[in-house]
Structures are given as C-alpha cells and as structure tokens.
Amino acid sequence: HVQLVESGGGSVQAGGSLNLSCTASGCTYKYNCMGWFRQATAEEREMVAYIYSGGSTTDYHASVKGRFTISRDTANTVYLRMNSLKFEDTAVYYCAISDTCAALHLGYWGQGTQVTVS
Numbered sequence: 001h002v003q004l005v006e007s008g009g010g011s012v013q014a015g016g017s018l019n020l021s022c023t024a025s026g027c028t029y030k031y032n033c034m035g036w037f038r039q040a041t042a043e044e045r046e047m048v049a050y051i052y053s054g055g056s057t058t059d060y061h062a063s064v065k066g067r068f069t070i071s072r073d074t075a076n077t078v079y080l081r082m083n084s085l086k087f088e089d090t091a092v093y094y095c096a097i098s099d100t101c102a103a104l105h106l107g108y109w110g111q112g113t114q115v116t117v118s
Contacts (some may be wrong), residue, residue: 001027002108006095008112012085016117020080022095022110031108034078035102036070038091038115048093050101051078057101063088085117 008020020036035050049060049070058070069081078095093115098107 001029002028002097004095004097004108004110006093006113008111009014009093009115011116011118014085014087014117016085017081017083018085018115020082020093020095020113020115022078022080024076024095024097024108028076028097031097033098033099033104033107034072034095034097035098035101036078036080036102037087037094037105037109039094040091043091045094045105049080050104052101059101071087082115085115087117089115090117091115 003025006022032053036048037045038048039045051058051070051072067084072078092112094112095110096104096107098104
C-alpha cells in the first residue's frame with residue numbers, strides 16, 4: 001500500500017506562482033511514475049504533468065507547457081512548479097503514483113490540494 005501527501009496549494013493572483021509537493025510513503029519501490037492531475041468544479045479530471053523514473057521522461061498537458069515544471073528529487077518526492085498562473089488553472093490538484101505513466105490514473109492518489117487563481 002502507498003500513501004501520498006500533497007502540500008503547497010493556496011490562493012494566488014493571476015500571473016503568480018505556486019509550488020506543489022507530494023511525498024509518497026509505503027511500498028513505493030516499484031512505482032516509477034509520479035504525476036499530477038487536476039479537477040476543476042464541474043469539469044473532468046485531466047492530467048497536468050508526469051515524470052518517469054529518474055526524470056528521464058516528462059510530459060505536460062498542452063495548456064501548462066512552458067508554465068509548469070515537474071521535478072523529482074528523490075524516488076518518493078515530486079514537485080510541480082507553477083508559474084504564470086491563470087484563472088483557468090484553478091482546481092484541486094492531485095498527486096498520483098503508478099508503475100507506468102500510462103496507468104497513472106489507475107494508481108494511488110493523494111487527498112488533493114486546492115489551487116485558486118483570482
């Protein structure tokens with residue numbers, strides 16, 4: 001079993017920045033992919049970014065490319081640096097971990113952290 005704990009959400013004005021972090025604990029040794037999803041009110045969940053293994057592979061949703069950066073400093077901690085935030089980035093952000101990035105949405109999830117851009 002794996003537990004994920006996110007932190008770093010909050011409220012910011014448009015154009016501002018926020019840093020999210022997520023630490024996984026438990027039996028994480030076989031889970032090579034970590035990433036972030038978000039879900040805005042009345043919207044479907046969408047993948048924001050993921051990072052595989054030691055950072056060799058990353059991918060981003062088109063709407064955040066060039067503004068968000070995902071990084072991983074240990075096997076179990078992942079970060080999301082969010083710059084130039086827009087109102088439409090407002091959502092609950094969830095961290096996830098899985099053995100493959102294709103199955104990230106089926107892996108373990110954190111409790112979510114609210115990001116509000118005004």
